[in-house]
Amino acid sequence: MKEKINKLLFKEVSIAPLAFFRVLFGAVMFWSILRFILNGWIYQQYIQPDFFFCYFGFEWVKPLPAFAMYLVFAIMAISAFMVMLGWFYKVSISVFFVLFSYVELIDKTNYLNHYYFISLVAFLLIWVPAHRYFSVDAIRKPSILKQQVPRWVIAIFQFQLGIVYVYAGIAKLNPDWLFEAMPLKIWLPVHSDFPVLGKLFQYEITAYIFSWFGAIYDLTIPFFLLSKFTRKYAYLAVVGFHVITWLLFPIGMFPFIMIGATLIFFPAKFHQNIIHKVQSLFSLNKESFSVQSTQSQKVLSKKLVTTFLVGYCLLQLVFPWRFMFYPGHLFWTEEGYRFSWRVMLMEKAGYVVFHVEDKETGRKGDVYAKDYLTPNQEKMMATQPDMILQFAHHLRDEYKQQGIAEPAIYAEAYVTLNGKGSRLFIDPTIDLSNIKESFEHKWWVLPYQKTLAAQ
């Protein structure tokens, strides 16, 4: 057993795939951050809002003043670039991880599965020697150069990618997706002007085919990528799949991240070839990265590494299942929805009005979220109970400050899920000002009713 684990995790393999992964990751991150800055999103997401939906337990994460937010993103871009170059790698990847995660923790509104993925990958990259080959660090200090690394430093990224795909696939195994082709039945027909395929999008059967193919693709693609017999075709499928989703849906950089990241499944020879080509392009000596390290290596204890890996993998395997502890329809309540690789899974939209009551005088009024939130915040809040509760508490505090000792806050929210008619979402008779934020079941979310008749 021990030997087996030893072989699985610590067998010496070429470092090339890891170094190549580092370069791609740094490059795509640099591009992503630059795109984020140029789109004006720093202002829209971190400066313009007056209120931020912090994560439960991370209330201490606050945005910085405007100039500092710009600085954070500038440093993030620079550190991503340095990760790509492998220049002061350990510092730059650590800085990138901390800043990126910090920014993502400021406001739930901006949660995206691929941001979570980036945080995880950046975290993992801190602990692996991705800079000890094909890097500025290795040129400046040839003594750190390495040709071989234990297998786990590559396998862990393959595992992480496998998790993303397989769990995204498992998430698709629900009746709406499989038997009603929802939400693709809604999303595809509006793309009837899409080149070549567009004509097919108006047929219901196309939505079914896409749904089923998407599920099968997600569930199986990591295994096809692992096998040397199918890898080439699988990668073609990866490129095709992600390019199509990129063209159809506003999912930003995610397709490119996946197209780049999945190359880690390729054999070392593949990466080695590319690296050699790049070297000759920059007329670097082919030998420049071929010396083996002379530095006595601080090898992390195998036991420590194994413990860490088992812990990390278990957490990744188990965490997405936490939704099972909650009653009710997951897509409706979204209890345990985030951080679980549920990507492009539902079409949900909502509208919420808050009713305020001064309990001492009985005077009543309404609050329009648009007076307090950015359109995007309002949109995200309207369908997510935990955000509705947070905002209700914010209103409670505001009214208290205005001298109303006992404000009651009620939410009248309507949500449409996967094309079913909009219906009441939150129990409008419940005073949310007294409801504590927690991971406990949100009983004040009305049960999902598939047909409206009962309502």
Add this chain to the structure above:
Amino acid sequence: MKKYFLLLNIGIIVFGLVACESEDNSDQDSFDRQVMLDNLGTNIILPSYETFAKKAEVLNAAAVTFSTEISSENLSTMQSAWKDAAIAWKSAEMVNFGPIDEKVLETSIDNWPTNTNNIESAVDTEETIDEAYVINLGSSTKGLPAIEYLIFDGDQDDNAILESLQNDAQRVSFLVALTNNLVSIATEISSDWQSGDGNYVSTFISLDGKDIGSSTNTLANALIILTEEIKNEKIGVPLGKKSLGEVLPNNLEAWRSRYSLELIGENINAIDDIFNGGNSIGFDDYLDQVEAKHDDELLSLTINNQIDAIRTAHAAVNLSMYETLNSNPEDLETLYNELQKLVVLVKTDMMSQLGLLVTFSDNDGD
């Protein structure tokens, strides 16, 4: 084994594509957004701007007549010309994009509440008051609400208005200059929207995608924004929704003239026209084409029923809103609630089923 599985995947796609090709494609033709935009732009939006420009000219003529002969008869002619112009504007108000947005003209037409202090100090001048003088003023002192302030008394005392104008030539010049300015703006937008090369109707029709910046997305958002504005600002605020129940009649749109209800009525007509495309193709047909349902009912029907419910609630308000706020606020409460139901239907169901985005800024999703 794995290889076969992959082949199976590919097989499924190929089969699917073939199956689709062979399926009968009789009335499954995709919805042509260009046709809808052509109808909405050419037959609804452009005429509403043209009508507004005409009514502004009538108002201007009435003001000029009034300035040559100040009489109660000429005042009432001018007042009804104002009402017609304001109503004409309410049918174009929704269109908050295109030339009016690029040239930042909307607030110069209709910025309420108007700033009476600024108007008084603008009038109180030795300078010659003409259109050029008005152009340089801030938007809170011009447009329909400023004109309303000059020709309608808050207590509906026309004599007080006549008096204020009779003894103040500068005030009359200001009034005429405001109507001149209104004509200029209305004519400018109306001519910007005319069909023909480089004009906006063709641009409007050509932006036929469904992404941010496309006409379909922008117009759908404009429809939502107006519906919410009627509910929140034009009814909710005066009804005391933002002031814990304290009614605020002076926060009504056009409270001095007591035409708040008529203006809202015209807004509702505009929502109806844009949604249904008049007698031709509009969002209702688009929804039907994608077979959008609100549970068992066609969503277009649900929305139209709701528009009818709003009309009924609107018709049930007997007095001016100014009076109703005090006498029968529950009538306005009903109208408010019916409008909220429409907001839910267009903002969630319609946008969701058409795959449109309730936002103007680009954003990543996942």
